[in-house]
Amino acid sequence: MVTTSASGLRRRPRVRPLRLVSGILLVIVTLIILLPVFYMLVSSVRTTADLGENPLGFPDPIAWGNYGDVFASLDYGRAIFNTALVALSSVALVVVTGSAAGWAIARHIRGWTKATYRLFIAGLTIPVFVLTTPLYLLMHTLHLLDTYLAAILVYASFNLPFAILFYVSFLRSIPQELEDAAAIDGCGPLKTFWHVVFPLLRPATATIAIFVTLSIWNDVVVPLLFLTSGGVRTVTLSVFQFVGTQNSIAAAQLFPAVVLAAAPLIVLFIIFQRQIIGGITAGIGKS
Amino acid sequence: MRLTRPTALLFIAPALILFILFTVYPAVSGLWLSFTDARGALAGDFIGIENYVKAFTDPKAAAALQNTIVFTVISVVLQNALALALARWMYSHTRLQGFARVGTLVPAMMATVAVAYIWSYIYSPITGPLNTLLRAVGLDGAAKIWLGDPTTALAAIAVVNVWMFTGYAATIYLSGFLSIPSTIFEAAAIDGARGWKLFRSVEWPLLAPAFTVNLTLSTIGALRVFDLILLMTKGGPGFSTESISYVIFNESFGKLNYGYGSSLAVILLILTVIVSFILTTVLRRREVEW
Amino acid sequence: MRRIALAAVLAAGIAVTASGCASTGDGGDENVLTVVSWKSEDTNDADMKTINDLFRKEHPEIKLEYTWVDNPDWLTYNNPRFAAGTAADVLMLDRVKMIAFASQGFLADLSDQPWVDRQMDDLTPFNQYDGKTYQFNAENIPLGLYANMDLLAQAGIDEVPQTWPEFIDALETLKAAGIPGFSVPNKGGWMGEQIALELAATHVPAGWVEDYDAGDASFTGTWDPVVDAFKELFAKDLVDPALSLGLDPNVDAMPEFQAGKWAFMVQGAWSLTNILENAQFEVTLNAFPGGPAGSEPKAFNFVGSGWGINAAAKNPDAARTYLDFLASPEIATIFLEAEAGFSTLKDVPSPSNEASKPIEDSFAAGNVTPSVAQMLNDPDAEFDLIKGVENIFLNPTAPASDTTSLLNSLVEPTQLK
Numbered sequence: 001m002v003t004t005s006a007s008g009l010r011r012r013p014r015v016r017p018l019r020l021v022s023g024i025l026l027v028i029v030t031l032i033i034l035l036p037v038f039y040m041l042v043s044s045v046r047t048t049a050d051l052g053e054n055p056l057g058f059p060d061p062i063a064w065g066n067y068g069d070v071f072a073s074l075d076y077g078r079a080i081f082n083t084a085l086v087a088l089s090s091v092a093l094v095v096v097t098g099s100a101a102g103w104a105i106a107r108h109i110r111g112w113t114k115a116t117y118r119l120f121i122a123g124l125t126i127p128v129f130v131l132t133t134p135l136y137l138l139m140h141t142l143h144l145l146d147t148y149l150a151a152i153l154v155y156a157s158f159n160l161p162f163a164i165l166f167y168v169s170f171l172r173s174i175p176q177e178l179e180d181a182a183a184i185d186g187c188g189p190l191k192t193f194w195h196v197v198f199p200l201l202r203p204a205t206a207t208i209a210i211f212v213t214l215s216i217w218n219d220v221v222v223p224l225l226f227l228t229s230g231g232v233r234t235v236t237l238s239v240f241q242f243v244g245t246q247n248s249i250a251a252a253q254l255f256p257a258v259v260l261a262a263a264p265l266i267v268l269f270i271i272f273q274r275q276i277i278g279g280i281t282a283g284i285g286k287s
Numbered sequence: 288m289r290l291t292r293p294t295a296l297l298f299i300a301p302a303l304i305l306f307i308l309f310t311v312y313p314a315v316s317g318l319w320l321s322f323t324d325a326r327g328a329l330a331g332d333f334i335g336i337e338n339y340v341k342a343f344t345d346p347k348a349a350a351a352l353q354n355t356i357v358f359t360v361i362s363v364v365l366q367n368a369l370a371l372a373l374a375r376w377m378y379s380h381t382r383l384q385g386f387a388r389v390g391t392l393v394p395a396m397m398a399t400v401a402v403a404y405i406w407s408y409i410y411s412p413i414t415g416p417l418n419t420l421l422r423a424v425g426l427d428g429a430a431k432i433w434l435g436d437p438t439t440a441l442a443a444i445a446v447v448n449v450w451m452f453t454g455y456a457a458t459i460y461l462s463g464f465l466s467i468p469s470t471i472f473e474a475a476a477i478d479g480a481r482g483w484k485l486f487r488s489v490e491w492p493l494l495a496p497a498f499t500v501n502l503t504l505s506t507i508g509a510l511r512v513f514d515l516i517l518l519m520t521k522g523g524p525g526f527s528t529e530s531i532s533y534v535i536f537n538e539s540f541g542k543l544n545y546g547y548g549s550s551l552a553v554i555l556l557i558l559t560v561i562v563s564f565i566l567t568t569v570l571r572r573r574e575v576e577w
Numbered sequence: 578m579r580r581i582a583l584a585a586v587l588a589a590g591i592a593v594t595a596s597g598c599a600s601t602g603d604g605g606d607e608n609v610l611t612v613v614s615w616k617s618e619d620t621n622d623a624d625m626k627t628i629n630d631l632f633r634k635e636h637p638e639i640k641l642e643y644t645w646v647d648n649p650d651w652l653t654y655n656n657p658r659f660a661a662g663t664a665a666d667v668l669m670l671d672r673v674k675m676i677a678f679a680s681q682g683f684l685a686d687l688s689d690q691p692w693v694d695r696q697m698d699d700l701t702p703f704n705q706y707d708g709k710t711y712q713f714n715a716e717n718i719p720l721g722l723y724a725n726m727d728l729l730a731q732a733g734i735d736e737v738p739q740t741w742p743e744f745i746d747a748l749e750t751l752k753a754a755g756i757p758g759f760s761v762p763n764k765g766g767w768m769g770e771q772i773a774l775e776l777a778a779t780h781v782p783a784g785w786v787e788d789y790d791a792g793d794a795s796f797t798g799t800w801d802p803v804v805d806a807f808k809e810l811f812a813k814d815l816v817d818p819a820l821s822l823g824l825d826p827n828v829d830a831m832p833e834f835q836a837g838k839w840a841f842m843v844q845g846a847w848s849l850t851n852i853l854e855n856a857q858f859e860v861t862l863n864a865f866p867g868g869p870a871g872s873e874p875k876a877f878n879f880v881g882s883g884w885g886i887n888a889a890a891k892n893p894d895a896a897r898t899y900l901d902f903l904a905s906p907e908i909a910t911i912f913l914e915a916e917a918g919f920s921t922l923k924d925v926p927s928p929s930n931e932a933s934k935p936i937e938d939s940f941a942a943g944n945v946t947p948s949v950a951q952m953l954n955d956p957d958a959e960f961d962l963i964k965g966v967e968n969i970f971l972n973p974t975a976p977a978s979d980t981t982s983l984l985n986s987l988v989e990p991t992q993l994k
Contacts, residue, residue, distance in 0.1 A: 023380050029373075030390040033454065037393055039416060040405050048832045055416045056423075075619060093305070101302035108295035116299060123310050125563050127511040129535045130552040133320060133545050134313035140657040157309030160302055189294045218399050220514045225540065228650045229613075239400045240518065241647045250832055254404060262401035269396035273389055276396075280455060281462035412823040414833075435764055435823025437971060523766055524822045525964065525971055540653045542957060 040262070044255035051251045063252065070242075070256040078231070079238040080264065086148055086227075086234060087216045090155035091209045094163050097156070099205065102167025103197050107176065117168065123161035128221055131158075136225055150226040151234075155219075159212045166282070170204040171197075207279035210272055217265050235261055314556075321550035331546050338550035348551060350526050351534045354441055358530060359509035361445040366505050367498075369453045374460030375486070388461065391454030399451075403518035406447045410434050434520055437527035444515050444528060452508070456501045463497030464490065499570040503563060510559055531555045609640045610895040611665040613655065616882060617645040623882070624915035632902050639895045652677060659683040659887070666890040667899055670712045670883045672703045673956050676993065678885070679706040685886040687711060690897065692904035695922045702952055703880045706993065712885040713900050715909070716918035717878045719945050720771055720845045721936045722865050727858035728840040732756055737863045737935065739874050741806065744866040748815040751840050760839040761816045762824035763970055766963035769807075769821075770950065771843050773966045775865035776803040777949045778875040786952045792990045796965075796981040804969055804977035806867065811973040818970040845879060846917040849933055861932055864939035875944045876936060878919060880951055919945070954991035961987035 043051060045066060046059045070076075101120075105113045135154060136145075144150040178200065182192040198205075216222075216234075223237035233241070239261040243254055269276060290298070321338055325331030342348045377387045394402065409417050410433035418430040433443040467490065475489045513532035516522060522529035522537070529537075531551060539548030616622035618629060629643055644665065646654045651674055658664040659678060670678070678684050687693065688710045696704060696714060704712045724737045729747070732754040738744040751758040763769040780802040788794035810816040824830055826844075834842045835855040843865070844852075852860055864874035884903060886896045902908055906925045913920060913928050919940055920927040929937060939945050950959045965984035972979060 019380075022376070023383055026376050026380055026383055026387055029376075030387045033391050033450070034393060036405050036409060036450070037397070039409070040401070043408075049836055052414055052832045052836055055414045055419050097302035097305055100298040104290060104295040104298035108290040108292070110292075110295075113295060113299070116303060119311070120302075120306060123306065125507065125556075125559050126310065126314060127532065127552070127555050127559055129511070129513070129532045129539075130317050130556045131310060131313040132536075133539045133549055133552070134316040135309065136540075136653075136657070137316075137545075138309075138313060140661060143661070143663070145657065146654075153305070153309055157305050160306050160310075164302065183289070189290060189298070193298070214396065220399065220517065221536075224650070225653065228654045229644050229646050231644075236398055236400050239398075239404075243400075243404055251408070251828060254408065254828060258401040258404050262397040265396050265398055266393065269393070273392075277388065277392070277458060280392075280458050407825070408828065410823070411825065411829055412820055414829060432819050432823030435821070436819060521765055523764075523964075524967055541649075543652055543656065 040255055040258055043251065044259045046252070046255075048250040048252040066252045066256045067260075070253050070260065073253070074235075074238045074242055074257060074260060075233070076235070076238070076260055079233055079235045082148070082227070082232055083217060083234040083236075083264075086151050086155065087213045089148070089152045090159065090216060091212050093152060093156040094159045094212055095205050095208060098160055098163030098208070099167050099198060099201050100193065101160075102164050102171060102201075103193060105164065106168045106171035107179070117164070120161045120164045123158075124165070128158070132221065132225060139226060145226060146229050146232060148227075148232060151222050154222055154226060155212070155216055159208075159215070162211070163208045166204055166208055167201060170201060174200060203275075203278075206272075206275050207282065210268075210276055211279055213268065214265065214276075235264070317549045317552055320545055321553045323546045325545040325549075326543050334546070338547045339554075341547060342550050342554060347526055347529070348531075348534060351529045351531045354528060355510060355512070355530045355532075358441055358445050358448075358512055359506060361442055362448045362509040362512075363502065363505045365445070366449045366453050366456055367501055369449065370456030370501065371460050371494075373453065373457040374464060375490075377457065377461050378464040384461070388454070388458055391457055393454070394451045395455040397451075399514045400518060402447060402451055403515050406450075407434065407519050410443055435524055437524050440520055440524060440528050444512075444519055445509075447515060447519070448509065448512065452505065456505065459501050460494060460497050463494040467493045495570070499567070502570060503566050506562055506566060507559060510562065511555070531558075607640055608638055608892065608895060609642055610667065610892050610899060612641065612643045612667040612899065613646055613665040614643065614669040614882075615646060615648040615651065616669065618643050619645065622915075624911050628903070628908055628911055631908065632899065635902070636895075636898065639892075639898065641899075656681075662889055664887050664889075666887050666892050666896040668885055668887065670885045671881065672951050673959075675704075675712050675883070675885060676706055676954070677956060679709075679711045680993070683888055684711045685888045685890065685893065685896075687713070687886060687897075687900070691901065692922070695904070695924055697921055697923055699947060700880065700921055703947065704883065712883040713904050714880055714883040714921040715903060715912055716881045716883075716916050717921050717947075718846050718881050718916060718918040719862075719876050719878050719936050719940065720775065720843060721876045721933075722775075722863045722874075723834065723842045723844055723848075723852065724861050724863060725834070725837060725840050725856075725858055726861060728756055728837065732840075737861060738866040740866050740868055740870050740872055742870050745809065745813065745815070747840075748810075749813070752815065757839045758841060759810070759816055760824075760830050760834055760842040761810075761821045762826040762830035763821040763967070764823055764825045764829075766967040768826050768830075768843065769966040769970060770959070770963045772807070772865075773803050773962065774877050774948055774950055775843060775875075776806050776867045778865065778877045778944075778946055779867035779872070781949055783946075786949055789988075790954045790990050790992055796984040796988075797978065798981075800981050800984065801977045804980045807966075807969045808973060808977070811969075818973045822967075822970050846919075846933060846936070849917045849930065853930075853932060861935055863935040864944055873942070873944055874939060875946070876939060877948045878945055880921075880947050881916070881918065953988060954993055955989045956991075958988055 042058060045062045045064060047063045050057070050060060105117045139145050139150045144153075178196055179192055182196045187195065217236065220236055220240060223234045227233055227237060239257050242257055320331070322333055322335060323331035324334045324337070373391065377384050380387070409415055412418055412430070412432045412435065417433070421427070421430045431439050434440050471489060471493070475485055480488060511532050512530050513536065516528055516530055516533045517536070520528045522533050532555065535548050535551045535555065538544045538551065614625065616625045618626045621627070625643070629641060633641055655664055655668060655678070659681065664683070675684065686709045690710070692713055693710050700714050700717070704710050704714050722737070728751070729735070729737070732751045734747050734750060738747045748758040761768055761772065777800070781799055785794055785799055811818045830842060831848070833839055835852055837856065837858050846862060849862060864876040866874045868875065884900055886893065886900065890896045903912070904922065906922070909920070909922055909925050910928065913925070917928070917930070917933070927937065927940070936945065950962050955961065961984070965980060965987055968980050968983050
């Protein structure tokens with residue numbers, strides 16, 4: 001039997017029982033992959049003694065109190081604020097500068113714009129540790145160590161290659177007519193960019209914003225070097241310093257801390273899953 | 288809208304200045320530092336290739352290079368093999384696709400600190416759930432001291448890396464599968480291609496773009512591994528899990544040996560550039576158009 | 578979209594403004610005193626919140642700005658600030674950090690301060706560099722052997738072992754009774770180093786450190802008994818070296834000891850309060866039984882946090898006032914009680930606790946001495962010892978010379994000027 005739709009073709013009626021088993025197995029495998037996540041959630045409300053007694057059990061009783069202590073020790077509210085501030089500002093900086101540059105590179109095709117493009121793209125392969133020491137010295141010279149601005153500038157710069165790659169390939173896939181029409185209407189380049197191009201770039205902007213946020217939330221290196229004192233710490237650093245360098249930390253503190261570190265990102269993922277998957281597969285094919 | 292040269296420059300300038308100041312300049316200045324004996328905040332003197340000589344004779348640097356390569360090979364092979372199988376599986380179950388894809392992506396969306404600490408606990412030899420589970424099903428012999436044994440520690444960390452990013456890679460492969468035009472399947476069906484043969488002769492070649500992206504991403508990511516090691520073993524036991532990035536961090540910021548640390552960073556950069564160049568040229572060649 | 582973009586730009590604006598507030602060190606005309614410490618005021622480590630509030634009450638004219646920075650980030654954070662002249666007025670220090678800063682001329686000479694003569698004499702290497710005093714040592718925390726007296730009684734042992742043969746006997750007895758004996762969680766290598774330092778307190782003679790740094794001595798021979806003690810524990814199957822490497826001192830071992838599962842564990846006195854809170858059994862903190870029959874148990878002190886002053890302090894007078902305040906008997910006692918540490922001042926008695934009575938007696942008898950790892954001049958000595966001792970766990974049957982020669986190659990003999 002030959003059908004015209006791909007999904008129709010994939011349905012092979014003769015092997016139904018096997019397909020059922022295979023489907024159930026796929027669900028089970030997915031759940032197994034998620035097992036450590038469930039384990040983290042369940043363990044976060046167990047007492048240290050309870051957990052030591054039976055590492056694989058369920059909470060008895062449910063120790064919600066675990067969270068209260070950890071919340072305070074992590075200075076969680078402050079850390080969330082710091083992370084959000086750094087992430088939002090970096091995203092704003094990347095999006096504004098990246099889209100402008102991307103537009104010029106995609107629409108003004110000359111030798112020098114191509115060279116600039118290649119310079120940006122080369123940045124994709126540079127490991128962060130090649131840059132850390134000189135950046136550290138530079139931030140020290142600029143008196144920016146331990147300020148939000150240091151982290152924002154570094155993150156923005158590190159993420160520009162990815163943003164420009166993304167904006168340029170996005171712009172190449174859309175026709176230039178709208179922009180030309182705006183020009184006929186008498187808009188200058190700045191107005192055209194702001195009223196026509198920037199709104200057109202919205203899907204690319206959303207993807208970039210999400211990915212930059214994800215990478216900042218995950219990062220240990222930049223906060224470790226540029227946001228070291230108590231007031232400006234991000235969530236990741238706060239959890240690292242709480243768990244990694246304390247004299248004694250019990251399981252009842254470890255798991256809630258870990259949940260608090262992971263939760264904001266997972267929530268973000270659940271809300272924006274379509275955009276995130278779209279972003280991951282951009283340039284490959286269909287999602 | 289025809290952009291004139293000054294306008295184009297105006298639009299590119301902010302990004303370019305940001306990039307030159309905080310990426311290009313540090314990269315060049317890192318290269319310079321690597322030829323000096325800079326320590327801490329004190330500027331160093333030019334000492335030629337002394338740091339590089341040290342790097343190539345330092346057994347710790349050699350061990351770190353070897354660890355980084357072993358980690359990369361384990362991660363890349365395992366992650367891509369599993370992701371490909373998972374993607375093929377998801378592809379054949381249209382209705383479960385959404386659930387499986389989102390579910391397997393969750394690990395990649397967790398903060399690395401969280402992942403590292405959860406798995407440290409999972410690997411713990413006595414109370415850890417992994418060994419508890421193995422003993423419960425009678426596999427006492429398979430229970431290991433995962434992170435404390437120099438023969439398993441590096442692989443155990445690599446497995447965590449694979450756990451984190453297999454769903455991510457599978458998402459990319461799946462979209463590769465989904466973009467294969469149905470006409471190709473029809474033609475293959477007429478030729479009688481099925482199962483392994485279908486995969487080998489039809490799907491695999493057409494997955495080339497997804498393969499290129501995945502291989503490049505996973506290799507570059509693994510070559511610069513740092514956070515998982517810092518968080519899970521701090522390079523131990525012995526020096527068995529020290530990666531190049533970890534040694535750079537330790538030399539530069541633990542011991543303030545900026546010069547020597549920078550020379551290791553330059554070596555890492557060269558390694559990354561060579562590997563990604565090989566990957567892109569070799570892999571792009573086998574990508575086919577349809 | 579426009580609204581989002583606007584919000585983003587706004588956020589960037591806030592960031593730029595906020596970054597101005599986050600930088601510390603610019604005192605201006607006010608009487609501001611800046612302090613950087615790894616004991617956080619927010620979590621009231623070492624009761625620093627209480628202490629600082631008392632200071633603020635007593636000196637309303639000084640505006641105290643107290644910043645917390647994590648201990649491992651100390652050099653990364655402070656060194657460039659010293660070089661740029663923006664470091665804080667008062668900084669928390671230990672010996673390694675004092676040497677790192679003092680050797681670059683960053684610290685103020687405090688030799689004329691009133692508390693100098695009150696510091697205990699054996700702390701001199703910890704507060705002096707090149708013959709000048711650069712820090713006030715605020716605490717002296719012993720690490721010792723915690724014993725679960727109930728478990729010992731169960732095995733018919735009614736006294737904590739005082740010598741190595743007694744310790745081995747006790748472990749054999751416990752093993753025969755099916756009771757887990759000596760918990761040695763060595764993931765990360767820290768625990769192995771602490772036990773080695775306990776053994777070194779017995780086996781490594783005074784003066785060895787100076788000889789080593791002068792190039793006149795080595796680990797070979799002197800440290801053989803330390804290595805052999807580990808090997809004996811492993812050979813007699815009293816400690817499993819491979820398992821030890823996978824156990825975390827805090828996440829694995831601490832809850833287990835508190836749950837009453839192990840008879841012995843080495844830990845710092847800083848854990849005492851926490852252990853006493855949770856343990857449902859009688860617990861004691863003792864000096865380590867590392868010596869031959871007839872000897873007295875010994876232990877080592879971790880000479881922890883101290884305080885020094887920036888040579889280029891913007892408010893040097895207030896800085897000295899602050900150190901004076903911290904060294905006053907009343908405040909020193911608050912600090913020591915919170916840390917369960919021993920006194921560093923001749924006129925301040927150490928806080929006492931029934932559970933730690935045995936190690937207090939050893940201290941009074943002069944059997945608790947500063948850590949060898951801290952006295953070595955190589956700034957990486959602590960890290961090198963960790964890696965060296967870890968080698969015994971990785972190769973438990975290798976001859977002691979394997980480990981001692983590894984230590985010789987790792988720890989660099991370093992002469993201070």
